[in-house]
Amino acid sequence: MNRSRFIQQAIGLGPIWESREGWFADHPAEISRQALIQAHHDQAIAELHQPASTATATAPAVQPAAPILASEKDKPQPVSPATTVLPAVASPIGQIPSWEQLEQTVANCERCTLCRTRTQTVFGRGNPQARWMLIGEAPGEHEDRQGEPFVGKAGQLLDNMLAAAGLDRDRDVYIANVLKCRPPGNRNPAPEEILACQGYLQQQIQHVRPVLIVALGRFAVQTLLQSEQAIGKLRGQVHQYQGIPLIATYHPAYLLRNLPDKAKAWQDMVLAKQQFSRLTQTA
Numbered sequence: 001m002n003r004s005r006f007i008q009q010a011i012g013l014g015p016i017w018e019s020r021e022g023w024f025a026d027h028p029a030e031i032s033r034q035a036l037i038q039a040h041h042d043q044a045i046a047e048l049h050q051p052a053s054t055a056t057a058t059a060p061a062v063q064p065a066a067p068i069l070a071s072e073k074d075k076p077q078p079v080s081p082a083t084t085v086l087p088a089v090a091s092p093i094g095q096i097p098s099w100e101q102l103e104q105t106v107a108n109c110e111r112c113t114l115c116r117t118r119t120q121t122v123f124g125r126g127n128p129q130a131r132w133m134l135i136g137e138a139p140g141e142h143e144d145r146q147g148e149p150f151v152g153k154a155g156q157l158l159d160n161m162l163a164a165a166g167l168d169r170d171r172d173v174y175i176a177n178v179l180k181c182r183p184p185g186n187r188n189p190a191p192e193e194i195l196a197c198q199g200y201l202q203q204q205i206q207h208v209r210p211v212l213i214v215a216l217g218r219f220a221v222q223t224l225l226q227s228e229q230a231i232g233k234l235r236g237q238v239h240q241y242q243g244i245p246l247i248a249t250y251h252p253a254y255l256l257r258n259l260p261d262k263a264k265a266w267q268d269m270v271l272a273k274q275q276f277s278r279l280t281q282t283a
């Protein structure tokens with residue numbers, strides 16, 4: 001039995017396969033995402049504090065961020081200490097909306113053009129008091145229809161990996177995405193959409209205050225760490241997001257298309273479990 005097959009069986013998953021066109025398409029990135037984020041960051045943060053009715057969707061048109069390329073399959077390497085952390089939205093927990101207010105604000109949000117094509121927003125799922133927080137990219141077709149993150153085959157894989165790690169999706173973790181609305185056709189999130197929406201995620205994190213964050217997929221990892229490095233370079237080690245340890249790993253939908261990387265994803269879950277145990281034992 002080869003290694004990927006062994007890992008598949010270990011996490012109780014059959015050899016299923018799901019194609020999500022456009023997620024990892026190989027296209028040139030003509031504008032540096034990092035430079036774009038730097039250029040628009042102040043504008044986005046300012047907009048996030050405006051009432052939704054006055055928020056603008058005036059961010060200039062930009063190219064999609066760079067896709068995951070072959071380098072993602074590289075062995076994990078230590079990250080440069082220069083890797084930066086996304087600045088917090090300036091509000092302390094006492095000044096951010098309540099969980100219910102935040103959920104309602106997201107449900108009515110029109111900060112970016114994705115509001116025109118969504119069926120509904122996907123706020124998150126799980127236990128808001130959980131000590132684990134999983135953060136993915138954006139709703140897909142099934143999520144848009146059902147209003148929950150990680151449903152369908154990718155959700156099944158995530159559930160199996162959580163179960164293998166002794167975690168229940170509804171009891172032990174809270175799951176959210178960087179974007180709360182589905183990009184049409186499951187295309188890559190545009191940088192201005194990430195910038196428009198990331199404040200909601202930051203406020204969710206401030207509410208949940210998890211012991212550990214697991215970032216799933218390139219967009220979540222790069223957004224939270226403000227890094228352009230591939231997941232292959234960022235996984236396999238412990239990062240920090242605003243003082244919260246963060247483990248980077250592959251998105252379940254990617255793993256469904258790249259079975260050999262399931263072994264690496266499982267290694268990341270083992271690392272996350274070890275880190276969580278260490279943190280909670282010393283707390």
Ligand code: SF4
Binds near residue numbers: 114193
């Ligand atoms: S993706 Fe985020 S910022 Fe854009 S409309 Fe949906 S909730 Fe608002």
